[in-house]
Amino acid sequence: MPIPAEAFALSPGDTGTLQSQIQRQVAEGILSGRFRRGEKLPSSRGLAAHLGISRITVTLAYTELLADDYLTARGRSGYYVSDGAPHPSGILPRTRQDRVDWNRALARRFSDSAALRKPPDWRSYRYPFLYGQADPALFDHANWRLCAVRALGTRDFGALTSDAVDGDDAMLVDYLSHRLLPRRGIRADPDEILITMGAQNALWLTSEVLLNARRTAVIEEPGYPGLRDILGQSRCTVLPVPVDDRGLDAEAIPEGVHTVFVTPSHHCPTGITMPRDRRETLLARAASEDFLIVEDDYEFEMSFAAAPLPALKALDTEGRVIHVGSFSKSLFPGLRLGYLVGSAAFIREARALRLAVLRHPPGHVQRTAAHFLSLGHHDAMVRRVSRALHDRRRVLEQAIAAHGLTRAGGGGAYGGSSLWMRAPGRDTEEAAMRLRSAGVLIEPGGAFFSGARPPRDHYRLAYSSISADRIPEGVARIAAALA
Structure with missing residues (x-):
């Protein structure tokens, strides 16, 4: 996708020549990842018109970037970000300093919630006992x-x-x-x-x-x-x-x-x-x-x-x-x-x-x-999902019984997609972290309780996002971590 001329702006406070300012903005765009390899730069005529400067100034800046392999030229087509350009550093260049005292400026805070957190790459785990996630194998x-x-x-x-x-x-x-x-x-x-x-x-x-x-x-x-x-x-x-x-x-x-x-x-x-x-x-x-x-x-x-x-x-x-x-x-x-x-x-x-x-x-x-x-x-999908969850629930309950894990309560008589569990004397927050290295994801139960010191021995096992054939081994690893 072409990089628009509007991505560039000249500031009276910037130091250096106009040519060097353009070079710096192109380089920072590439290093920050905003400009990607293969993307087309604005034409020298178009960028010059947008910035209100001489076209030769833009051409000289592009020529310098071409020499440094930030850009490549394609005949009768224009300038593009080079395949040999440096990889993005992952750190955006800081162009200003934040001088706001946010502790005083914020009227209310919302970031200290007990919301359930799921790793963004949860699909890469082999045994994800996570609640509320869609199974692509069941979706129409x-x-x-x-x-x-x-x-x-x-x-x-x-x-x-x-x-x-x-x-x-x-x-x-x-x-x-x-x-x-x-x-x-x-x-x-x-x-x-x-x-x-x-x-x-x-x-x-x-x-x-x-x-x-x-x-x-x-x-x-x-x-x-x-x-x-x-x-x-x-x-x-x-x-x-x-x-x-x-x-x-x-x-x-x-x-x-x-x-x-x-x-x-x-x-x-x-x-x-x-x-x-x-x-x-x-x-x-x-x-x-x-x-x-x-x-x-x-x-x-x-x-x-x-x-x-x-x-x-x-x-x-x-x-x-x-x-x-x-x-x-x-x-x-x-x-x-x-x-x-x-x-x-x-x-x-x-x-x-x-x-x-x-x-x-x-x-x-x-x-x-x-x-x-x-x-x-x-309706057809609900029936298909319900049958799959019924089978997974049966496999999960058998695995739980085989490994002596403890159900909390005994609910779920009408179905659902998860079981509420308890590990007496165990810290499920700590166990959940250790289980990640074994490819297993569980949900610690502390977030479901009110108060500053909630119980730490509960956890939830969901079976909507894990196939039935992986449940027994996943439960075996959970049992080992809680033993």
């Missing part, structure tokens, strides 16, 4: 590609290019309203549905609309680390309530709360499914004490061991439940597409907040997903 690449191409067509041009302001893709909303949500027992009109940039964005919108410093929110303990970070931004009072082998106990919720956040289908991280009697008790208490419930319904599609229970939202007769869904697990996490379902008054405020922050998720992404869903490809 061909049909997704066809749907993406279809969404680029002239018939969908408006969905692709229009600024919908605060609106969503009508085709996607219609699918949710008439096909997907009814499977969860939920009836919702279009003005009760909002498309979001994944479940995390949905939780943030909900938190910002419902909570402030004078209100109290209940979360599960252990629970989703991202939710704790989100609630910290709202500055509300956060009360962790421990879960047992049946999920969150409504009787353990203290009085005076405003909002309760739950993951009833597959509790994060234990995988426990909240039984129906607890769901009904939670709804009854919400009605009697006038609080709201935010239901994160992730992984309900992965209920391969038994049919999923009706969503909390399906049992709600008073509009107290806000339902959060996502396509991250059933399609792929990089899609960043989710949805909120709630009363029209709540969705109206969440939509206005979304408008102020990002307007709406990309139209092409929404329309591609709508085609993929409406043509039945999503």
Whole structure:
């Protein structure tokens, strides 16, 4: 790709001749990696016109760079970055000194979160027991590609290019309203549905609309680390309530709360499914004490061991439940597409907040997903993934039993894609670091707990991103590291 003339600028404060300034900018561009081998430099005439200098000055600078093998000349074509040019140093040249006192300038800090970290090269590990990653062997690449191409067509041009302001893709909303949500027992009109940039964005919108410093929110303990970070931004009072082998106990919720956040289908991280009697008790208490419930319904599609229970939202007769869904697990996490379902008054405020922050998720992404869903490809893929996860779960449980590893709780009776584990007396953070050198990735469990000194003997084993044939050896290495 040609390097534009706009990549160059002359500053009155620069030292040296105009020719040397051009030479220095070309050399710094190559050494920093901004200018790559084989890329074409601006023509001497074009760069001279852009900088307002003589063309001979640019030609002399290029000639010097040619002699030093930074550039190469191609007859009647121009100057290019030479194949023999120095490799980028990896260190960008510092052109200014940062004199800002950021400790004083920052009004708030967000970098100290307990977010789950995954090595960017996790696919290079042979035994990646990591949660929430897509398996390319199970994804329907061909049909997704066809749907993406279809969404680029002239018939969908408006969905692709229009600024919908605060609106969503009508085709996607219609699918949710008439096909997907009814499977969860939920009836919702279009003005009760909002498309979001994944479940995390949905939780943030909900938190910002419902909570402030004078209100109290209940979360599960252990629970989703991202939710704790989100609630910290709202500055509300956060009360962790421990879960047992049946999920969150409504009787353990203290009085005076405003909002309760739950993951009833597959509790994060234990995988426990909240039984129906607890769901009904939670709804009854919400009605009697006038609080709201935010239901994160992730992984309900992965209920391969038994049919999923009706969503909390399906049992709600008073509009107290806000339902959060996502396509991250059933399609792929990089899609960043989710949805909120709630009363029209709540969705109206969440939509206005979304408008102020990002307007709406990309139209092409929404329309591609709508085609993929409406043509039945999503349902077919969910069935294929569920069968694979069922097989992997069986292999994993057999390997765990063979090596005497300890399950924590005993959840996951309805399926899911991970198991919650415990290693009594072991530091799983330290074990996870040692296991990396053996090609094994596990997720230490400390991040799922609140407080300054969380337990360090829990960990999560996911089986969505590792093939069944590699599970036994991976578990054997885990057992050896924890022995």
